[in-house]
Amino acid sequence: MKLEPAASDDPRDVLRALRAAVLGAGPAVALGGSDLAGEVPPGTAAVVTTSGSTGVPKSVVISRNALIASAYATAARIGEGAWLLAVPATYVAGVQVIVRALLADREPAVVSGPFRAEPFAAAALGMASHVDGARVPSYTSLVPAQLQRLLDAAEHDATVAQALRSFEAILIGGQALAPSVRERAEAAGARIVRTYGSSETSGGCVYDGVPLDGVGVAIVDGEVRLSGPTLAGGYLGDPERTASAFPSDAAGTRWYRTGDGGEVVDGVLNVTGRLDNVIVSGGVNVSLDRVEAAVRGIPGLESAVVVPIPDADWGQGSAVVVTGIDPSREREVLAAVREVVGAAVGAPARPARVIAIAEVPTLRSGKPDRATLRRLVGEGSPDPRD
Missing domain, CATH: 3.30.300.30 (ANL, C-terminal domain)
Known part of the structure; x- marks a missing residue:
């Protein structure tokens, strides 16, 4: 299958490329790695390249089926509706916002440029719509720093405060959310869902510590491992790294080694931090x-x-x-x-x-x-x- 980079990092260009890759016949889209091109495994929708917080680049091959499984599992957990894209479209969180919107047959609303509270609030409140007299729920995905900036602004801007309350759910991922920030969000009327996952799992696949339907969680030697239909195919051009990160157990189940420490208590995953x-x-x-x-x-x-x-x-x-x-x-x-x-x-x-x-x-x-x-x-x- 052919792999081509999106025309640019502009969310609208990424949207067009993902629409063809996920809902059409392709080609697969390279995101975050403009020099990537060539052939990828059949069924690939996207190759997401990120440097990560440690500066080590990785190009993760994600299939159409994995993205769709993730989007449908999210809808089953939190509901379906309209989505606001406020994170970079070339990162897996942005990819999933777009895919969720496409599968709901809706164009995502987009906040472009450097993140600021006022444009975000305007876009959020501009999403209000009704079908057959019923309000269409709205959703967005943010990182903790964005949420904190919105909460700071909401203290003196009623429009931002109203925007935070307007979402059926705000998914928060990318890093741990400080308890004090979550308490502030709840006090402001925002409905927060903490997500855990990565590009290798097609984005968040554990919500508030509970795996999405079809996702398995295991703790092996203190490390969190994840399985299920949302797993990526591996790393482009790096079979050794792929084999190390995605082992199969004796029963043939394929797992992703997250590199995070954690424990499961009463069915709820608690991630304690990076093992390294x-x-x-x-x-x-x-x-x-x-x-x-x-x-x-x-x-x-x-x-x-x-x-x-x-x-x-x-x-x-x-x-x-x-x-x-x-x-x-x-x-x-x-x-x-x-x-x-x-x-x-x-x-x-x-x-x-x-x-x-x-x-x-x-x-x-x-x-x-x-x-x-x-x-x-x-x-x-x-x-x-x-």
């Missing part, structure tokens, strides 16, 4: 994801990012990168952070530094660019404003 995002401090393994979760529970630090740093005494330590505070308060904030992290994770996990910067660099997906942050911290933490 661990430092050894004084001989003790410390999960930086657990540290970050604890820090983000502190009011005002909901968007903090924790990165590893060398430590002359303990081998490795961590630094907390924050925005919205004056650099003169770094020591004061560090004291509060160390107290909270020590109580929640343990004394060896307490960060060594708090670094205030103007703005956390992000990937186009909206996730923090951790690779860039590690470089900034390693180079002496220069302020991006300089």
